[in-house]
Amino acid sequence: MKCPNCHHTSSRVVDSRHTDELSAIRRRRECEECGFRFTTFERMELSPLVVVKKDGNREVFSREKLMDGLLRACEKRPIPYETLEKTAAQIELDLRNLNKSEVSSNDIGEHVMKALITLDQVAYVRFASVYKEFKDIDQLMETLKHLAKGSDDNELQ
Template identity: 45%
Template sequence: MKCPFCQHEETQVLDTRVSEEGDSIRRRRRCMQCDKRFTTFERIELAMPVIVKKNGSRTDFDPLKLRASLMLALRKRPVSVEALDEALQRIKEKLLSSGEREVLSGHVGELVMRELKRLDKIAYIRFASVYKSFEDVAEFQNMIEEFSGPPSRRK
């Protein structure tokens, strides 16, 4: 570990503590050259899979882009920020637990649709209408009927 003050490569660990959450280690260090002290943290780094788009290009997973997509679908809908955060976390966990290094963007879209279906039906239909690129009103109507159940008889 390099000293942030003098860039010397030899430091001594004076104290090591595990965080309260147990997900990181805090180390107090002292530089062997300039004798200044500093703190470092060790955390687990889990790599999200790379997203493979429909055109074959690859891009890093962007949680902010995912959040923005969900927020756009949920705009003006009665869904709490906590529920949104939980949905985002479930999507991330599913991507991480897949163990895949690359994931098709379509798979991410399906995960988003599953979460939106749980959160809010209107947001689900909004997202699906863009994601599935409906060509006509009939496709949109079929999606709505999926939630409506069998048509009722009018008198």
């Protein structure tokens, strides 16, 4: 591991811990040349997950894009960032557990909606209004009625 301070290529591990929320191993290192301490994360490399978009285009799954969508839906809501990170990690895990090399953007949207409905109803409605492409206020009101009745997301339009 190259030292970020002096670029020496030899360092020793001072501390090593498994981090559940990031599914990684956190290592505290010390450069053997200058003594600078730094942190690295070791993560298992997974096979790429390909997303099939509505228009048929394909792109590699990006947890960052998933997080961006969650952050936008939860903007100005009382939800800790760590909760959103765990939610994104769980959604990615669920998608990978489908044991498919390709998933549709629709599958991702459904997983996000399922997570948001239990996390925050306002964030759920925000996400649903974009994801479901509501054409008018009646579609939005119908979704709100189902939400108020306590319906699960499978019943929501």
